[in-house]
Amino acid sequence: MIDLRSDTVTQPTEGMRRAIADAAVGDEQKREDPSVNVLQERVAALLGQEAAIFVPTATMANQIALKLHTRPGDVLIAEQNAHVVIYEYGGAAAHAGLMTLGLPGDRGRLAPEQVRAAAEPSTKGADQRAAILALENTHNASGGRVWPLDALEEVVATARDVGLAVHLDGARLLNASTALGLQPAEISARFDTVTLCLSKGLGCPLGALLAGSRELMERAWREKHLFGGAMRQAGIVAAAGLYALDHHVNRLADDHDRARTLAQALDAAGVPVDLAQVETNFVQVDVEPLGLERAEAIARLNSVDVGLSSTPHPTVLRAVTHLEIDDEAVTRASELIPEALLAPLAG
Numbered sequence: 001m002i003d004l005r006s007d008t009v010t011q012p013t014e015g016m017r018r019a020i021a022d023a024a025v026g027d028e029q030k031r032e033d034p035s036v037n038v039l040q041e042r043v044a045a046l047l048g049q050e051a052a053i054f055v056p057t058a059t060m061a062n063q064i065a066l067k068l069h070t071r072p073g074d075v076l077i078a079e080q081n082a083h084v085v086i087y088e089y090g091g092a093a094a095h096a097g098l099m100t101l102g103l104p105g106d107r108g109r110l111a112p113e114q115v116r117a118a119a120e121p122s123t124k125g126a127d128q129r130a131a132i133l134a135l136e137n138t139h140n141a142s143g144g145r146v147w148p149l150d151a152l153e154e155v156v157a158t159a160r161d162v163g164l165a166v167h168l169d170g171a172r173l174l175n176a177s178t179a180l181g182l183q184p185a186e187i188s189a190r191f192d193t194v195t196l197c198l199s200k201g202l203g204c205p206l207g208a209l210l211a212g213s214r215e216l217m218e219r220a221w222r223e224k225h226l227f228g229g230a231m232r233q234a235g236i237v238a239a240a241g242l243y244a245l246d247h248h249v250n251r252l253a254d255d256h257d258r259a260r261t262l263a264q265a266l267d268a269a270g271v272p273v274d275l276a277q278v279e280t281n282f283v284q285v286d287v288e289p290l291g292l293e294r295a296e297a298i299a300r301l302n303s304v305d306v307g308l309s310s311t312p313h314p315t316v317l318r319a320v321t322h323l324e325i326d327d328e329a330v331t332r333a334s335e336l337i338p339e340a341l342l343a344p345l346a347g
């Protein structure tokens with residue numbers, strides 16, 4: 001199958017498997033795993049933060065961040081289709097006792113005035129406290145969209161002005177920095193905490209980091225343990241992360257180029273894609289103008305051995321490029337997707 005469902009589907013490469021096999025390891029829970037310790041230091045520096053902790057998933061990193069900045073009953077402000085709002089199983093409520101205020105975004109972005117209005121104390125006289133703003137870059141549900149730096153700066157400044165902590169779900173931050181031609185820290189250093197995921201475009205089997213100030217990360221160690229995320233010889237996985245930082249960052253630009261090539265080919269073939277949406281490694285296809293339901297479209301694609309996946313929008317599918325999608329796969333997918341989706345409707 002040409003598996004374009006997500007950049008999470010990749011298998012570790014031969015080189016990554018060798019790095020895993022050769023990993024120096026120790027007891028991570030005692031902070032004695034050398035590979036984990038090096039990875040944490042490298043990622044903290046990469047993100048312009050003082051410290052970082054290694055966790056199994058980006059979801060855990062986000063959930064720990066929410067707990068660090070809030071008390072039960074506080075309000076989390078986020079874009080309404082953010083991962084932390086719609087894909088983390090209500091973790092903000094379950095773990096941190098937060099009420100989530102999901103705001104409608106534009107390409108995953110929130111405007112400063114939306115954040116200011118949302119953070120205002122309740123007009124009903126209740127002492128409801130908006131405590132944290134969580135932003136996502138790139139924004140998954142809108143198609144891997146990138147925040148322009150000035151828009152991000154403005155909204156973070158507004159959040160600080162109204163007393164909010166600011167967290168960045170940068171699961172795909174390196175896609176954003178690649179697209180903007182910036183160092184990751186130029187985006188992430190302004191946040192209190194930052195999540196970076198290793199198992200997306202970076203191609204690791206699992207792993208993520210949460211970065212922030214030294215003081216916050218000391219507290220994060222405790223929260224990680226409470227989540228059951230304190231590990232033992234985790235260097236086996238951290239070694240994959242170190243390998244990915246050395247070998248899989250520069251190639252993210254290839255994923256972006258291939259997504260654009262695919263989008264242009266689909267557009268030329270008459271498949272409804274929004275070319276302006278393609279800023280990183282996602283291509284969104286709207287099957288509604290073709291008179292297709294989502295499930296039918298996915299089934300048709302599967303019948304020609306191509307995998308696309310659904311998005312929060314009921315008629316929009318996504319194709320995501322990653323390190324197993326080479327030029328040949330793009331060329332094949334450019335033929336097979338139109339063949340599957342543009343075939344005459346039955347009956």
Ligand SMILES: Cc1ncc(COP(=O)(O)O)c(C=O)c1O
Binds near residue numbers: 059083139140169172
């Ligand atoms: C923006 C974003 N944040 C967080 C996550 C969670 O990652 P994980 O599956 O490692 O928990 C994802 C996963 O797709 C994501 O897209």
